[in-house]
Amino acid sequence: MEIPLAQEVIFGLVIGSYIALGAIGFTLVYGLVNMINFAHGEFITIGAFVGYLAVAEVGLPLPVAVFVALGGTAVVGWGIARITFEPMNDAGAVPLLLMSIGLGLVLRNGIRVIAGPDRRSIRTDVATYRFDDLGFFVTSQQLFIIGLTLASVLVLHLFLSRTMLGIAMRATADNEDLALVSGIDTRRVRNAVWLAASGLAGVAGVMLGTAQAASPTVGFGQLLLIITAAILGGAGSPYGAVAGSYILGIAVTVSVPFLQRLEETLALNLELTALNSTMAFVILIVVLLVRPGGLVSAEVRTS
């Protein structure tokens, strides 16, 4: 069945939305703590489970559950980072990266021990709005996800540009030593970064819990997409990460019919569409080779 382009773009916007909230947190941590956090996907998983518990067990409405997941995941993520990453802040990029791999293994499998491998969907009432003349439909769930992401990005923008803490954050990301001598408490900034990054990951987790399901690997499954989006946007740049996420989300969904047509034209059965997520890794490598700084030209080469 031929799916119209407008429909593919809507699917792409939805995927881009939850990648975006993950990628903003990932890139903030990269820019301010100087580490690639391989456990970031697990923060998303925690958010998905907090959201699921709030809706299914406590019976809260979804919008309230979003705030519960935001707050809960922010505190949990910050606490974990305080114990694991903060004491070895000066160890360098590679030890921090290895630490996050260990932490990811512990959290992912710890959640699996407690919750089991089952998928738990956050159930919501979904209304579908059809636009048959234009050939696409959109559900209230999709509108909720896209709207929530845009609202979060707006709040983040106001925070980064209008509050002292946000300005201090940008200064620290730009040059930590200079920020320190100007009297910025960089430790406090790092605390704020962990709170913001984990909180946004929590919101992304609730979105994934409604669009897909809460499971022990739900966040980990998005990790390479998140890293790709963050690098595509320029590692360390939150605005770049948002742009990178939507470009990636739309590219992944729009490429499916394109690949199908390519296969039909070549009359080959290469099962290219099964490579959907592999495409993201190809994009990642191409970006790093052609324009390693991403959209905003961040520095990722040695010397």
Next chain:
Amino acid sequence: MSDGASRFEEFPVDAVHVGLTLFVLAVLFLYSPLFVQPPGGTFTVLEVVVLFLLYAMILVGLNLQFGHAGLVNFGPVAFFAVGGYTAAMLTANDPFRAVGLGYPWPVGLLAAILVAAALGVLLGISTLRLRDDFLAIVTLAVAEIIHGLLETQSDITGGSLGLNNVPRPIAGTTSAGDGAVLVSTIIVFGALAVLFYGVFRRLSASPYGRVLRAIRADEQVTETLGKRVFRYKLAVFVYGAAVAGLAGALLVFYNGAASAGFFTINVTVIVWIGMLIGGAGSDRGVLGGLAIIMGFQLFTRFLNDQIPFVTQDQFASLRLVLVGLLLMVIIKYRPEGIWGNADELGVDS
């Protein structure tokens, strides 16, 4: 840098000579009518020993890359997989729904090394100028792409079923059953592992190895001293790739089949954790670390039968939690590993 010399002195027997001698003896043993029949209950342990020897070959290459030259290669399994599938596709006789060209096994072995090395050159040229942590991401992504291709391109690779009817050269030399094959395999792979250990140790203990450690310590200074940093990096990247490719070919010739399940990210995780536990840069230490982590996995496998109230799935997850905790504790409290040298690695413990 006098420790290179002292390391040589504390090692009076050269592992290259030992490895070569062992290999000749192993081949003689294979073609003799002699065989060793291990006791029935030891098969599980012996199978882990076979895997240990193959992973050890990957690890000596990886240790030269990360332990000595500081290259963060998170995709050793990519070369392992490419070597394995190259060997399998060239030699398989009429596999079910996949490419099988039916060439003799030495062709497959040689091609596995060459193709893995070629991938190493390609990947090395394009990515080795990236910063440490980004090199880690790219190599990881390449390994995932290759794994994805192996699983989806089922007309070529057999997909999730894999390839079967691959020749088993070592099994063909004896008719005394699976146990005797296991022992023969261990003898041959063991000799090869010692040989590669010796070769890579010679490299790391020579002036060549000193340049690698200088690159890890400070690239710009090394470049200023007239060493072509990029060429050194590329060379160790390709050496490691070639040995991993060979190990992959040995695995499929041992199993008589190739399957994407042999070549998952778990291989990378085990080899890396073994290296970090043992102490990156310590040639013998990393093998000790690998033995510890694989021994732990083997031990806990037996333990699962003893604990009644934990399901198999929970137990597998618990095991991974422990592996992750071990990694975190090592990184935090003993970043140089058990046998590593903290000063040399430039880490604070």
